[in-house]
Amino acid sequence: MxxxxxxxxxxxxxxxxxxxxxxxxxxxxxxxxxxxxxxxxxxxxxxxxxxxxxxxxxxxxxxxxxxxxxxxxxxxxxxxxxxxxxxxxxxxxxxxxxxxxxxxxxxxxxxxxxxxxxxxxxxxxxxxxxxxxxxxxxxxxxxxxxxxxxxxxxxxxxxxxxxxxxxxxxxxxxxxxxxxxxRPGGSTAPEHRQIVTAFRQACQSGDLDTLVTLLDPDVESRSDGGGKVRAALHPVIGRDKVARLVLGLMRNASEFELVEEDVNGAPGITVHIAGTTIAVLALDIHDGLISDLWMVLNPDKLHAWTGYETP
Structure with missing residues (x-):
């Protein structure tokens, strides 16, 4: 043996x-x-x-x-x-x-x-x-x-x-x-970060018009809730629909905070409520507009952000 x-x-x-x-x-x-x-x-x-x-x-x-x-x-x-x-x-x-x-x-x-x-x-x-x-x-x-x-x-x-x-x-x-x-050629790192900042500010303030201007006309948003939390079950396509989806999620969350943070090596956004991370957003940017938005809400996939504390 x-x-x-x-x-x-x-x-x-x-x-x-x-x-x-x-x-x-x-x-x-x-x-x-x-x-x-x-x-x-x-x-x-x-x-x-x-x-x-x-x-x-x-x-x-x-x-x-x-x-x-x-x-x-x-x-x-x-x-x-x-x-x-x-x-x-x-x-x-x-x-x-x-x-x-x-x-x-x-x-x-x-x-x-x-x-x-x-x-x-x-x-x-x-x-x-x-x-x-x-x-x-x-x-x-x-x-x-x-x-x-x-x-x-x-x-x-x-x-x-x-x-x-x-x-x-x-x-x-x-x-x-x-x-x-x-995956055609995307944005430069500074451009990516600048657009992510503008996206965060528009979401934080609820500025629908500005948010729409940041999105590609054919932008696609995909959300992963894993059946654990509420999330769109199918891709949402189109700047108006995606903008309203994102702001709708923000309105449903009381006292949320958006934090710019690198996600998989690129600028992204994390959403926190009472010091707990509830979502991680990754974005793809082409020709100066957000072409893809991926929102991970399944708590089983947020272990890396577990224990976040607001400053």
């Missing part, structure tokens, strides 16, 4: 634990959920330590092995997630992550925590990118993330998804084209 080696006796433990951050970043980009990414990491390490000592020593590249196993777990999870999300109440949106936080399913610790538990923020975790990735097949998503984000060669990706390297190259290429079609 194989036994799990004690950490102090495992000469590869240090290198394996430094891989934790990579695996967490991989899992989040694959699945759009911090909780699911953590589960993937735990399952990956459990499989490593379930190997006999001889089995571990027989693996030439343990870190590559961990990445491959984690990717396979993500692939299986994505297939089952499609079924679960068909039964989800309303729109399903990726779990938002907070700037400079240490992520955990039980909350975020900005003052410390293990650096290995941090998700690196870049374009690949923007809310817009994650939403587009949700439209991919599991194989497309895995091939794209592994190659374009993590730089894995297609020969290794082929072993993960069970297809030829040429087929994996085609999957990644197809994913790349779809991203280019659905």
């Amino acid at each position: 194989s036994t799990t080696p004690e950490p102090a006796q495992d000469p590869t433990l240090g290198s394996l634990l430094t891989e934790r951050r990579r695996l967490l970043n991989l899992g989040y980009r694959m699945l759009g959920s911090v909780q699911d990414a953590e589960d993937v990491v735990q399952e990956t390490y459990a499989r490593w330590y379930s190997l006999s000592e001889e089995g571990q020593q027989g693996i030439d590249a343990p870190l590559a092995w961990l990445t491959r196993v984690a990717s396979r777990i993500c692939l299986d999870h994505l297939a089952s997630a499609r079924v679960r999300r068909e039964r989800y109440t309303g729109e399903w949106l990726p779990e938002p992550i907070r700037h400079s936080a240490t992520w955990s399913s039980t909350g975020a610790d900005e003052g410390g925590g293990d650096p290995a538990d941090r998700i690196t923020l870049d374009e690949s975790v923007s809310m817009g990118m994650l939403v587009v990735l949700e439209s991919f097949t599991p194989a497309e998503r895995v091939a794209f993330v592994l190659h374009d984000v993590f730089g894995m060669p297609f020969t290794e990706i082929a072993d993960t998804v069970g297809r030829t390297p040429a087929a994996c190259r085609q999957l990644a290429s197809s994913a790349r084209r779809r991203i280019a079609d659905q």
Whole structure:
């Protein structure tokens, strides 16, 4: 019977634990959920330590092995997630992550925590990118993330998804084209922040006319309440409808406070009532107008903001 080696006796433990951050970043980009990414990491390490000592020593590249196993777990999870999300109440949106936080399913610790538990923020975790990735097949998503984000060669990706390297190259290429079609060039960082500020001020003051001018005529708003809180069950399209939806939500919340805060690495807004975060808003901006608005209200996806206190 194989036994799990004690950490102090495992000469590869240090290198394996430094891989934790990579695996967490991989899992989040694959699945759009911090909780699911953590589960993937735990399952990956459990499989490593379930190997006999001889089995571990027989693996030439343990870190590559961990990445491959984690990717396979993500692939299986994505297939089952499609079924679960068909039964989800309303729109399903990726779990938002907070700037400079240490992520955990039980909350975020900005003052410390293990650096290995941090998700690196870049374009690949923007809310817009994650939403587009949700439209991919599991194989497309895995091939794209592994190659374009993590730089894995297609020969290794082929072993993960069970297809030829040429087929994996085609999957990644197809994913790349779809991203280019659905995510044309956006705004600069200063422009994005300026428009987010104007949006917050219009919402805070209830200025419908100003709010409308900030929205693209075909703006789309998607809300994720998860059946836990009241939210629009279907996308709302059009500047007038979206503006009235947003202000309606604000009017229904007494003594709310809007705070500008980075969401998935880009300027966004969090909504607080009595020191509690009740919503996180991410925005996409093109040609100087808000083209997409994603509102996450499901409290199960707001752990990173749990414990917020107003100044």
